[in-house]
Amino acid sequence: MNIKKTLAFFGIVALLCGGTTPVFAQKDLTKFLKQLWGPKNLFFNRSPSLKQTFPKINWQALDNMAFAQVSTQQVLSAATPLFMPKVSVDVPRPLLPAPQKIKRAVFTLQYDPKTHGKGSAFAVKIDGQVWGVTARHVLDDIGRSPYMSLKTPAGQELFFQVFSVREGNVHGADIAVFRIPPQALDYITPLQPDYVLPTPEEQVQSAGFSHGNFGWFPRVDVLFASNHRILARYENFPVRSGYCGSPVLKNGKVMGVFVGIMPQELAQTAAWFSLVSNSFPTPIHSFTQIVPISWVLRLVRQEKSGLPIESTVPVKVLGKTIAWLHPDENIVSIQQMRNGNLIKTIPAYPFMNYSHLEAFLEIQPLDRIYVTIQQGDRSSSRKRIFVYALDTASGKVTHTERK
Known part of the structure; x- marks a missing residue:
């Protein structure tokens, strides 16, 4: 068996058996492979019926592999016959291509160029000036003078240090804004804001990074919207570390900032406080929280004018x-x-x-x-x-x- 099949097989087994991160420890992987594919072929020889009784593929697990480095269409197609020979694998939905102008507006933030802990961020033009935006709690994790990571058209990675200038409250307007260095503007196309709140059941879009990989979600269903928070459901959304701080868009304009997942114990409470009858028509674990872009405008105007009433x-x-x-x-x-x-x-x-x-x-x-x-x-x-x-x-x- 070639290495691509082996890696994909291990990844799917791990996800089907309870989930794991898409980055596997080399030592544990080597030990596992020796036991699985060694001369005695212990895995299948000890239980030949496993080939027939192995559970069907969990499609949510495959979606969760969308951001994993091994989850290319070629690798998934190679691994699938191990379980269900008649099944073909499509490219996971989150890997759909995003509009180029969206990709040029979204980037990652990290503690320094050598670290791996990252969050998402984006550029937006407000009152004639370009600002960087992320989730406030991201800065709690990576510091208030992180580095933004951009790529040149040739694929070269560039790093620019930024400094937080205004922050919201992590329990309310969980956002932060920062100035983007002038030398970084050549590699960025800022988004335009849309301050009009979406309506329930309206479809919007989202783009961001998870584990350093870019994902584009062309369908996000709005469940509830107020001046303080928007609740939404992402279709086929593999929740991964690093996506907080990404933009939520409507017709190409940014209307909110993704700040996290709704805890299960608050789901019904959210439904009641939002004056929604019974509960939202979506699985509890799918709730996502979005801060309206109008709060970014308020932070920007606070920075420029102190504390005006419009902030x-x-x-x-x-x-x-x-x-x-x-x-x-x-x-x-x-x-x-x-x-x-x-x-x-x-x-x-x-x-x-x-x-x-x-x-x-x-x-x-x-x-x-x-x-x-x-x-x-x-x-x-x-x-x-x-x-x-x-x-x-x-x-x-x-x-x-x-x-």
Whole structure:
């Protein structure tokens, strides 16, 4: 058996038996192959029926191999007859070619040119200037002065160091912006922003890197969209490390930043807070979270003008603005008091519609509504907590800082 068949066989076995990363340790691989394909052919000779009883190919497992270095069509085609001789393998969907202008806008970030830990990022043109964008938590992992990796038309890899200039809150607007060095602009075509939120069931696209390999997803189904967070489902999406920070696009323009997967335990909570009946029509594990590109605009304008009012988002109850949410802030909780008694406490989530908090409360005329907002998060040198209170009877709003 040639080496391509062997590598592909090992990769599929590993994925079918519980999953593994696409990079295999050489020592373990060598040991495995000696046992499997040695002179005594232990694997099949000890159990000849395995050829007939081996489980059918898990197509999700094959999709998960899309980013693996061994998962070319040639290798997969060579390995498949080992399991199902009559099955032919198509190129995995994530390997579909992306438009060239999209590929020129998306790149990777890493701690330094010699390390392998990477995140995705992209270039966007806002107010006449080109900015780099990634997920805020990516910088928590690789540092705030990482290197962007670009390739020349000839395939040469170039590295340029960048520095974070503005960051959102990892629990809310989980994004960060940085300036792109002028010498890197020759190898980049920045995207244009689209600030209009997508509608549920609308199809958008996405592109990014995982394990250093580029992936293009021409179909992403929007499930829910608000000014704070978009929930979506990727078709045939092999979730891999490094994809956070990639752009989500609509008609070639960037409308959001991919920031992660929805934890399973929050899926039904997300459905309720989003005022969606029952639950979303998609498997729980497929939820993905996207920060609208409008938050990138707010960070850029904060950098250029300090803290203008357009860089904030109103938090409203019954049409009354009780607070302004900045990109580096997140809502911690919402409480409803009546006659001095606590009626309800709601832990806030970024996919709530903060413009209509009354939708989650049964408000009566004498109620008081408290919204707790935290400025800064886990990497901040100093966190500040503010409590905003609305007296529904008088419409008066007060706020205090919690010491």
